[in-house]
Amino acid sequence: MGNPHRIGIVGLGVISAAYLETLTASDAVVVTAVADLDADRARTVAASLPGARALSVADLLASDDVDTVLNLTTPAAHAEIALGAIAQGKQVYGEKPLAANLADGRLILDAAERAGVRVGSAPDTVLGTGIQTARAHIDAGLIGRPVAASAVMVTAGHEFWHPNPDFYYREGGGPLFDMGPYYITALVHLLGPIRSVTGASSRPQDHRVIRTQPRSGEQIPVFVDTHVTGVLEHEGGALSTITMSFDSAATAASPLEVHGTDGSLAVPDPNRFDGQVTLRGSGDDGWRPVHTSAGYEDGSRGIGLLDLIGCGPTDAAGARANGSLALHVLDVMASLQTAATEGRRVSTTTDAGRPALVPLTPRTTWLGAIV
Structure with a gap:
C-alpha cells in the first residue's frame, strides 16, 4: 500500500472519538495533526496519537504533512474550514451537513473543482x-x-x-x-x-x-x-x-x-x-x-473517508460519501425548508446520481484498503 494517507482533524468534540477509533485501527491512514478551539483539548488528543501534533487551525490547514482535512467542527464553521483546506490544495471530508446553507455548499464544491481536489461528507x-x-x-x-x-x-x-x-x-x-x-x-x-x-x-x-x-x-x-x-x-x-x-x-x-x-x-x-x-x-x-447481502460489515464513523481515499485521487465520483451527494442532500433540505416557509412545491437544482452499491465487505478488508 505504500505510505498511509495523512489526516489532519479540525474539531475534537463529542463525535471525534468515534472517528479516531476507526482511523487509528486502519493501516491505510495516519492522523498527523489535530486542532481545536480548545488548545488544551488538542494537546491531550495529540498526546494519545503517536506522531500527531497539536496545531492551530491555520497551521494545520497549511501543513505539508496533511493530505486530507477531516472537518468535525459545528455546522456554522463547515464552509470556512473546508474552503480554507481547499485553498491549501487539500481534500476535505466533513461531518454533515456539508454546510449550514446551500450557498456555502455550492462554494465548497465549486472551489474544490477549480482546485482539483475532492470533497466527501458524512453520513457514512x-x-x-x-x-x-x-x-x-x-x-x-x-x-x-x-x-x-x-x-x-x-x-x-x-x-x-x-x-x-x-x-x-x-x-x-x-x-x-x-x-x-x-x-x-x-x-x-x-x-x-x-x-x-x-x-x-x-x-x-x-x-x-x-x-x-x-x-x-x-x-x-x-x-x-x-x-x-x-x-x-x-x-x-x-x-x-x-x-x-x-x-x-x-x-x-x-x-x-x-x-x-x-x-x-x-x-x-x-x-x-x-x-x-x-x-x-x-x-x-x-x-x-431478509439475509444480509451488502454493505461494510461492522461499520463505524470514518468509513466514508476510507471509501473516499480508497477510490484514488482522480475518482471523485466513485466515492460513495461524495461531495455531490452531500450537496444534493443539502439542496433537498434547503428546498424543503423553503417549501414549508412559503407553502409551495420547490424543485431541487442538483443531481448527485445514485452512489454505487457497497458489496458485502468484511471489516478486516475495509480497514486495510477499500477498493
Missing part, C-alpha cells in the same frame, strides 16, 4: 449493512417497482444528552439539518435523487433547557424550526414522506419503510451502520427477515 452510516442490504434487495426486484417510502425521526431533542447542544438550534441545526442527512441520504441510496419537495414546519418552543452537566438548567434560544414534515418526489417517480422532530418523546414507527408493487421493506435506523431488514410480500401474513 448508510454504507453499512442495514441500508445497503435494503438497497440490494430493492435493486433485485424483491418488492417490485418501488412506489413510496417513509422516513420518521422523533426525539425530545439533543439537550437531553449533549453537554453543549446550542448549535443544534442554530442555522445548520434543527432536526432537518442535523438528523435529516441520515434519512435523506438513505432515501437517495434506496430510491435515487429527489427532484421536488413540499412541506410544512413548526417551532413550538422558543427556548430549550439543557438537561446534562455541567450546564444543566441553562436555557438556550431556538432559532430554527424543530418539527418538519414533507413529501419528496424522486426522479424515478416514487414518493417519500419524511418527518423530522425534536418536539416529542419517541415514535414506534420504523425509521424507514420502502413500499413496492409486490411488497414492503422495513429498514433499520440510518443513524446506525447495521440492523435487520425485514420484508412483507403481498401474500405474506407477517414480516420476515
